[in-house]
Amino acid sequence: MFFLTYLQRELRRRARQAVFIALGLALGVGLVVTVSAASAGVNKAQSKVLSTLYGVGTDVTVTGGNPGRPTGAQATPPPVVPGKSFSNILLSYAAVSASKAAQVAHLSGVSAAAGVLSFSDVSMTFGSGSNPPVVNSLTIDGVGTGRPSLGPLSGATLISGHAFTTADSDAAVAVVDSGYAASHSLKAGSAVSIDNVKYTVIGIVRQPQQGGTPTDVYIPLARAAEAVAAAGWGAQANDVNTIYVSAASAADVSAVSREISALLPGTTVTTASSLASEVTGSLSTASKLINDLGRWLSVLVLIAAFALAALLTMAAVARRAREFGTLKAIGWRSRRIIAQVLGESLALGVAGAAAGVGLGFAGAAIIAAFAPALPATVTQNDGSGVAQVQQASAGSSLSGTTSHVVSVVLHPSVTIGVIVLAVVLAVAGGLLAGVLGSWRISQLRPADALARVA
């Protein structure tokens, strides 16, 4: 009780200095909270961008190697006949055998895996004279017909019709992206043609807003393998060329990644963290700014706040030499006086932490309210696309890289962990100041302290 009374009176006496110290700590802590919140927001935005491209809950993505060239009719470029159309099935990545793909799901540290066969159906009509050919491209994913917890449909919302059921595994049915459905006036019950085979549209889905260009049409995996095999790509039933893998825990991701590389040589294994490096543009710039400049600024302000608190506390202790000398003279142990000073510093640290967390929330709210939407460019290696067709027809090498520019709104989030960190930092700052002040007290001999002012 006496301890608290003394503490409170002392802080009230030097209220201006106390407020100054607490505000200094609050500023440093507030900056840490704001930067951490913004950083979390950027990371969340990045993972959101990536999840729309690579699927919700996906920790590791495996894609086959270069698909090479098909055999049979598609192996040679078609003759250029004005007005004549032809259709081509282009595989995004080389197929991985079904048996190998199935082994991925049983690797240690893997909680789930889903295989997809991605390809495109590109039709081209040659123009007459010097007119360029008219190209239409349809992107297709062959997916499992079970409940999609992973893969391209995992983040999609069904807006009409129904999703695949296990009964659809070998049926000529399709689920169509809402954008493609709108541009081609498709609805549930309509038909969509893939390499001259008709598929009945059973559902329309909408992919999340952020992310790249969604796949146009989803069909059962077995049907996809048939279409690809018929085009001379040599895929067997249930072969896939993309595997979406969910790790049991974040700590397992790198081990899982290594295991898959060993199991499936020649494939490209990509983790979520490596995908993040593929995000460029303003979002990436913001991420770098926050992670580099913001973090260092926070550290500098914290150091300044700690130094300020320490210097002011030491100055206050020096001013109170007579007081502490008197207390020692009347029998107070140094420990007791040190506890009193540490208590005062701790109180300032706690006040600084509370104010800092408040400032941090305010900073995060300001960012959320005023930060402009950040464009993010995501480079996706799809191994196909119009570019490939155009270049293939011209006899050049295959490209297969597409970029998607998406606009991301930052939503900074203050987590419990950040709040705990902020409180620990402020209290540590206060205690550091108290310890330095206390060191002076422990060195103070009562006779010297009294003589200094006598």
Add this chain to the structure above:
Amino acid sequence: MYKLTGVTKLYHKGRRVVPAVRDLNLTIEDGGWLAVQGRTGSGKSTLLNLLGGLDRATEGSIKLDGTDLGTLREEPLTRLRAGSVGFVFQTFNLVATLSAAENVEAALIPLGVGHSARRERVAAALEQVGLADRAAHLPSELSGGQQQRVAIARALVKEPKVLLADEPTGNLDEDTRNDIIALLERLWSDRGLTLVLITHDTAVARRAQRTGVMNKGRLTVGQTPAPPPGRPR
């Protein structure tokens, strides 16, 4: 009882060695009152610090009831100060942020006295120095004389055996000085305290049982003067 044998205290100022107290031999009986006079810098305050265990002698021994203060470690010395020695300073040395009662209470904190017992003893101590009605006042709200009374209450609330007063009237006007000395005299008489009082004021010194004069670190103690009329002994 204090017994000082061959006490010397040297201070080092750069390369210079300054003797503050030289070869001091002195006995102060229990219940005795010694007033020490001397010029500024003569070593009076150093002597008081040595007696109170606030400083250690360079040579010689200072024994309080047979305990050599020079051989005590910091912890037991602090305990001894807390229980047996009361200090009164010229500048009162009250904690500015604490009320009169809390300043007095501060002396009981190291003794581990319970809260309610503390309050009772603080009230009694303030009553004895005539400040019961000023208990809640801050030092800044009290006159110099009242502040010194609070300091005396703080020194005596723990019922020490020894009271060491360093120029307790040095900052007070004449009337207040007389009041404070009368108070100290009464408390000394009532409680059987051993009182060592440093003063510049001969009028104050003459009221003590014995007087001593410090000069360049040496103490010369005079004969016990005849008590003035009505003076308790």
